[in-house]
Amino acid sequence: MASAITTLAADTPTLSAANTGFMLICSALVMLMTPGLAFFYGGMVRVKSSLNMLMMSFISLGIVTILWVLYGFSLAFGTDSGSLIGWNSDYVGLSGIGITELWDGYTIPVYVFAVFQLMFAVITPALISGALADRVKFSAWILFTALWVTVVYFPVAHWVWGAGGWLFELGVIDFAGGTAVHINAGAAALGVILVIGKRVGFKKDPMRPHSLPLVMLGAGLLWFGWFGFNAGSWLGNDDGVGAVMFVNTQVATAAAMLAWLGYEKLRHGSFTTLGAASGAVAGLVAITPAGGSVSPLGAIAVGAIAGLLCAMAVGLKYRFGYDDSLDVVGVHLVGGVAGSLLVGFFATGGVQSDAAGLFYGGGLEQLGKQAIGVFSVLAYSLVASALLAFLLDRTMGMRVTEDDEVTGIDQTEHAETAYDFSGAGGGAAARSTTAPTLSATSKKVDA
Numbered sequence: 001m002a003s004a005i006t007t008l009a010a011d012t013p014t015l016s017a018a019n020t021g022f023m024l025i026c027s028a029l030v031m032l033m034t035p036g037l038a039f040f041y042g043g044m045v046r047v048k049s050s051l052n053m054l055m056m057s058f059i060s061l062g063i064v065t066i067l068w069v070l071y072g073f074s075l076a077f078g079t080d081s082g083s084l085i086g087w088n089s090d091y092v093g094l095s096g097i098g099i100t101e102l103w104d105g106y107t108i109p110v111y112v113f114a115v116f117q118l119m120f121a122v123i124t125p126a127l128i129s130g131a132l133a134d135r136v137k138f139s140a141w142i143l144f145t146a147l148w149v150t151v152v153y154f155p156v157a158h159w160v161w162g163a164g165g166w167l168f169e170l171g172v173i174d175f176a177g178g179t180a181v182h183i184n185a186g187a188a189a190l191g192v193i194l195v196i197g198k199r200v201g202f203k204k205d206p207m208r209p210h211s212l213p214l215v216m217l218g219a220g221l222l223w224f225g226w227f228g229f230n231a232g233s234w235l236g237n238d239d240g241v242g243a244v245m246f247v248n249t250q251v252a253t254a255a256a257m258l259a260w261l262g263y264e265k266l267r268h269g270s271f272t273t274l275g276a277a278s279g280a281v282a283g284l285v286a287i288t289p290a291g292g293s294v295s296p297l298g299a300i301a302v303g304a305i306a307g308l309l310c311a312m313a314v315g316l317k318y319r320f321g322y323d324d325s326l327d328v329v330g331v332h333l334v335g336g337v338a339g340s341l342l343v344g345f346f347a348t349g350g351v352q353s354d355a356a357g358l359f360y361g362g363g364l365e366q367l368g369k370q371a372i373g374v375f376s377v378l379a380y381s382l383v384a385s386a387l388l389a390f391l392l393d394r395t396m397g398m399r400v401t402e403d404d405e406v407t408g409i410d411q412t413e414h415a416e417t418a419y420d421f422s423g424a425g426g427g428a429a430a431r432s433t434t435a436p437t438l439s440a441t442s443k444k445v446d447a
Contacts, residue, residue, distance in 0.1 A: 080164025178289025186333025256283025
């Protein structure tokens with residue numbers, strides 16, 4: 001009896017200061033990704049919409065944080081009900097949680113797990129916003145964000161990551177959010193843009209990025225923050241799995257960027273900064289579900305395949321006529337689908353779990369599970385998001401007026417402009433006022 005009690009005590013997790021500190025840092029890194037996304041998207045739009053794009057990401061930090069504390073954490077990670085949703089009254093308002101209470105089976109406090117998952121919930125609706133640039137009322141976007149995380153994100157997070165969730169129990173591998181974050185957001189973006197329609201001048205007027213340096217800054221912040229997003233999703237750093245995920249994140253991102261640039265050079269004749277930034281994000285998206293189950297060589301394959309597929313996919317909007325302003329569908333949906341399905345081919349069976357893919361002797365079983373996860377989340381998010389957009393469009397209206405869109409959504413929705421050159425000097429008016437002063441000074445010196 002004594003030995004049994006000793007063994008049981010030894011197996012009981014205790015709070016780890018190292019893992020707790022590591023996870024708090026990872027949470028901060030994931031939080032930084034949302035401002036990074038705001039810069040990435042903000043630079044890609046025309047100057048008259050750049051502030052609105054920044055705000056569509058930034059407002060998520062406010063809305064989703066409050067909803068997560070009130071009921072989101074409970075719905076996503078509370079006690080399972082029917083494999084579809086969770087609930088735990090202790091999680092409502094985070095009011096019934098002890099400060100040293102551990103997340104079940106881990107060495108970090110529940111509070112740390114809750115705040116880490118909060119940052120995932122924050123960035124997911126922000127990802128959708130890139131597809132809707134230039135044309136959505138900010139008030140409608142606020143309400144859509146609140147409804148969407150409640151109806152779509154919280155339940156899907158439970159399916160994929162919650163104990164008892166049906167995709168979790170099925171054995172779908174999603175290390176850090178290929179289905180719950182990227183496919184979810186990409187499918188939602190497609191559903192909304194099919195409802196609200198195209199921008200004024202789509203396929204007619206040039207709609208080039210106004211600040212590629214801002215895009216590159218945003219991409220760099222995303223790349224940096226993604227190490228917390230991915231490596232932190234193992235919820236600790238005791239067995240090396242998080243380290244493998246860190247390495248695979250870097251490797252896949254590099255491979256995807258190179259693949260995108262290679263395709264771009266062959267297809268269009270140039271290596272562009274926008275292509276480098278977009279390729280890097282495509283690699284980050286694709287390795288998110290797969291990085292805990294593949295080797296570094298597998299990560300190169302995942303990144304390269306995703307970079308190529310996403311580079312090809314961004315042009316589909318012109319062929320099929322849907323206006324995905326900043327290629328959320330082409331990068332996040334396609335990249336998320338690619339990374340999730342490639343688990344079924346490249347999983348080694350020796351990292352996060354013993355599930356092996358087709359190329360490692362595992363047959364088609366894991367690929368089938370991945371396909372179920374991919375297409376169930378895609379279908380649910382697409383339909384639910386389109387219905388939410390339709391209801392809002394028929395009640396309060398989702399779009400600004402055509403005149404407001406042409407004038408610029410920054411001025412009409414926010415009463416601001418991104419760049420104020422009124423005090424910069426130069427021009428005819430400036431020359432007319434400064435010239436006499438210079439002349440007088442010159443004469444005084446000559447005298």
